[in-house]
Amino acid sequence: MEERGNQLKHEEEEEEIVCLDASFFVDDNYQLTKFTFGSQDIHLFCLHSASTDFDLTGQLVWPGAMLLNDYLSKNVKMLQGCTVIELGSGVGITGILCSRFCHKVVMTDHNEEVLKILKKNIELHSCPENVSSISHELVAEKLEWGNTGQINEILRKHPGGFDFILGADICFQQSSIPMLFDSVRQLLRAREGRKCKFILAYVSRAKTMDSMIIIEASKLRMKMKEVTGTRCIVGNLEGVVFEVTLE
Numbered sequence: 001m002e003e004r005g006n007q008l009k010h011e012e013e014e015e016e017i018v019c020l021d022a023s024f025f026v027d028d029n030y031q032l033t034k035f036t037f038g039s040q041d042i043h044l045f046c047l048h049s050a051s052t053d054f055d056l057t058g059q060l061v062w063p064g065a066m067l068l069n070d071y072l073s074k075n076v077k078m079l080q081g082c083t084v085i086e087l088g089s090g091v092g093i094t095g096i097l098c099s100r101f102c103h104k105v106v107m108t109d110h111n112e113e114v115l116k117i118l119k120k121n122i123e124l125h126s127c128p129e130n131v132s133s134i135s136h137e138l139v140a141e142k143l144e145w146g147n148t149g150q151i152n153e154i155l156r157k158h159p160g161g162f163d164f165i166l167g168a169d170i171c172f173q174q175s176s177i178p179m180l181f182d183s184v185r186q187l188l189r190a191r192e193g194r195k196c197k198f199i200l201a202y203v204s205r206a207k208t209m210d211s212m213i214i215i216e217a218s219k220l221r222m223k224m225k226e227v228t229g230t231r232c233i234v235g236n237l238e239g240v241v242f243e244v245t246l247e
Contacts, residue, residue, distance in 0.1 A: 038073035044121040046091040058090035058114035063235030064169025068201035082163035088170035108143035146179030161190035165198040198244035
């Protein structure tokens with residue numbers, strides 16, 4: 001009798017298990033938010049707190065993006081008429097700022113949900129009713145780091161490569177670093193000898209990551225140079241801007 005009772009209890013516990021749909025983890029309650037960098041005001045949709053899904057970090061504006069945008073807003077001359085590709089664009093705050101000065105900006109992310117809000121923000125800034133509407137080319141592409149096929153497709157659409165590769169607060173998962181730097185190397189080499197830089201706004205969250213990015217860059221024959229005057233505290237963490245080039 002006791003054994004039968006335990007069996008029934010076990011069956012009841014099994015019946016209580018609920019399989020959650022993927023949409024359960026998605027928070028799309030985006031808020032239109034204003035950001036100011038120098039003389040540039042940017043309005044875009046984003047979340048103000050993290051989603052329950054680690055893979056949806058791109059729905060937020062992270063401290064590294066604030067650091068990079070502050071740096072770029074003070075150095076707009078280097079962006080004038082250039083072509084830019086951004087890795088891990090998230091909601092697009094950096095790419096949208098660059099589009100005010102650049103000839104072409106390609107923003108990328110690997111997550112389909114993040115790409116939705118990224119494209120929504122592109123539409124917002126491409127709308128004729130928007131007084132700050134941009135006339136330069138601004139597009140979103142899917143890119144999983146290390147995916148040579150996707151990189152080649154982007155380069156097919158945008159032949160000749162890019163003047164700058166940008167990344168803001170994208171070094172937070174150790175397993176992704178080799179793939180990130182592999183993608184950067186492919187994009188740097190696409191310039192066929194012409195000058196190209198990877199500008200990385202890095203926020204230090206772990207000593208192991210601090211050393212890992214230096215080691216990975218060196219392994220792929222890249223030179224990392226700290227940009228003078230950019231080391232500062234962002235979001236209670238230390239941040240810095242690096243310029244990365246092929247040796």
